[in-house]
Amino acid sequence: MALRDDNERNIGGRDYKKAFGQFTSNKTQRITTLKPVEVLLDAQADAGGGVHTIDFNKGDIIIKQSGMYLIIAGPQLGKVRGATPRWIDLWLRVNNIDVPNSNIRAVIIDPQEKTVAIMNSVLPLNRGDTVNIVMAAETIEEGMGLEAIAPDGEPTIPSIIITVVQLD
Amino acid sequence: MAVRVLTLMPIWEWCKKPAIVAAVIVAGFVAGTFDPHLASGSGPDAPTCGRFDYGRDCDLSPTLALILDLVVGASLALFFYYLSRRNQIRLDHIIASQETLRNRRMDYAAQQLKHLFQLTLFTMSVTKRSIAHYNLTVGLHDDEKPRWMQSVTLSELRRDEAKLSRVLQSVRNILTAANDVLDPDVVSRVEGVCNYLGEISVEQQADGMMEFPKYDVCRMKVGYLIELLQTYSRDTRSFKDTVDEPYGTSAVNPEPDLAEEVKR
Numbered sequence: 001m002a003l004r005d006d007n008e009r010n011i012g013g014r015d016y017k018k019a020f021g022q023f024t025s026n027k028t029q030r031i032t033t034l035k036p037v038e039v040l041l042d043a044q045a046d047a048g049g050g051v052h053t054i055d056f057n058k059g060d061i062i063i064k065q066s067g068m069y070l071i072i073a074g075p076q077l078g079k080v081r082g083a084t085p086r087w088i089d090l091w092l093r094v095n096n097i098d099v100p101n102s103n104i105r106a107v108i109i110d111p112q113e114k115t116v117a118i119m120n121s122v123l124p125l126n127r128g129d130t131v132n133i134v135m136a137a138e139t140i141e142e143g144m145g146l147e148a149i150a151p152d153g154e155p156t157i158p159s160i161i162i163t164v165v166q167l168d
Numbered sequence: 169m170a171v172r173v174l175t176l177m178p179i180w181e182w183c184k185k186p187a188i189v190a191a192v193i194v195a196g197f198v199a200g201t202f203d204p205h206l207a208s209g210s211g212p213d214a215p216t217c218g219r220f221d222y223g224r225d226c227d228l229s230p231t232l233a234l235i236l237d238l239v240v241g242a243s244l245a246l247f248f249y250y251l252s253r254r255n256q257i258r259l260d261h262i263i264a265s266q267e268t269l270r271n272r273r274m275d276y277a278a279q280q281l282k283h284l285f286q287l288t289l290f291t292m293s294v295t296k297r298s299i300a301h302y303n304l305t306v307g308l309h310d311d312e313k314p315r316w317m318q319s320v321t322l323s324e325l326r327r328d329e330a331k332l333s334r335v336l337q338s339v340r341n342i343l344t345a346a347n348d349v350l351d352p353d354v355v356s357r358v359e360g361v362c363n364y365l366g367e368i369s370v371e372q373q374a375d376g377m378m379e380f381p382k383y384d385v386c387r388m389k390v391g392y393l394i395e396l397l398q399t400y401s402r403d404t405r406s407f408k409d410t411v412d413e414p415y416g417t418s419a420v421n422p423e424p425d426l427a428e429e430v431k432r
Binding site: 055057058060066096126127128129130 | 353356357360361363364366367368382384385388389392393396409
């Protein structure tokens with residue numbers, strides 16, 4: 001008899017799959033205000049024939065199953081002008097409330113510098129909760145933000161890749 | 169053969185043993201019952217005194233004393249049992265009434281939360297409709313009195329927003345009042361939705377159009393919560409979390425064609 005995969009359980013006589021989702025944005029998003037800005041998303045990886053166990057709408061990642069979640073985000077950071085080192089911060093927001101200890105900072109020196117800052121967090125989330133990635137920069141004069149890059153002969157580099165996996 | 173060395177235990181160590189304490193109490197009771205009567209009964213009584221005689225010439229015999237003690241003991245036991253039973257009945261009654269009160273509070277909270285979130289959904293729809301009405305007036309000519317229409321619609325919008333915030337405040341009040349009877353998961357979910365909706369407000373765009381930001385997400389979140397609140401059962405006094413089955417495509421429409429602003 002084949003063993004049931006650990007990722008699947010039988011709750012109430014029906015299959016229960018742990019939720020997962022991968023979200024990207026192919027749009028460059030520069031910060032134009034000193035207030036925190038939500039990162040927008042425009043694509044979700046399809047898996048298992050278009051099955052989406054997590055939704056998204058613009059910048060909101062919407063959880064459909066309650067549980068403990070691992071969230072990993074990799075934003076591609078850069079700026080347009082200036083040679084002064086400038087910081088850019090990214091953090092998580094759940095239900096419009098900033099998540100403590102989720103903030104990360106990257107410092108960009110010049111426009112040639114491209115950095116991927118990794119943000120990761122484990123959070124208990126309920127069905128209907130929304131998760132956002134929020135960013136803020138030191139200045140709005142130098143065009144800091146997330147950059148999508150399309151190199152020749154290679155896949156597009158999204159401005160952000162977010163992976164969300166249900167742990168339990 | 170091992171020799172066990174016996175050491176004297178301190179008295180307070182003995183006092184900690186319930187069996188020892190019980191034995192001492194029983195011994196005291198027996199000694200107190202028999203010894204005085206044996207001593208007093210050992211005096212010269214009249215030869216005609218029987219075992220159950222008691223009078224000027226006849227002392228209380230040990231047997232009669234024992235019987236009297238037993239009667240007194242039994243009466244006291246019955247009396248204490250009666251008091252204990254009465255207290256127990258009162259305690260049971262208090263516990264039962266508290267449980268009933270708790271259940272009623274939980275029923276009320278679940279019912280009221282469901283109604284309030286349905287009202288939230290309705291108010292959001294009305295707000296959205298008011299926004300649509302307002303946006304119709306943007307770009308109208310002056311002879312069509314757009315200012316008057318905008319001011320009327322705007323006041324409706326503000327009224328709806330105020331109503332929404334009152335509803336959310338009522339939800340928070342219920343959470344505060346019933347957070348000891350509601351499931352913590354439910355409290356956390358309701359709080360999450362309240363936090364989310366509390367930060368949402370109608371915004372005016374640069375072109376003068378009004379917008380309800382994240383309306384679809386708000387509707388979905390409230391819908392999920394109503395779905396959960398509707399599963400409340402008065403029999404089990406619990407909520408049953410539901411999961412979409414089978415997993416379908418998103419109910420929220422993601423942006424289909426965001427212009428790709430790609431750096432080369």
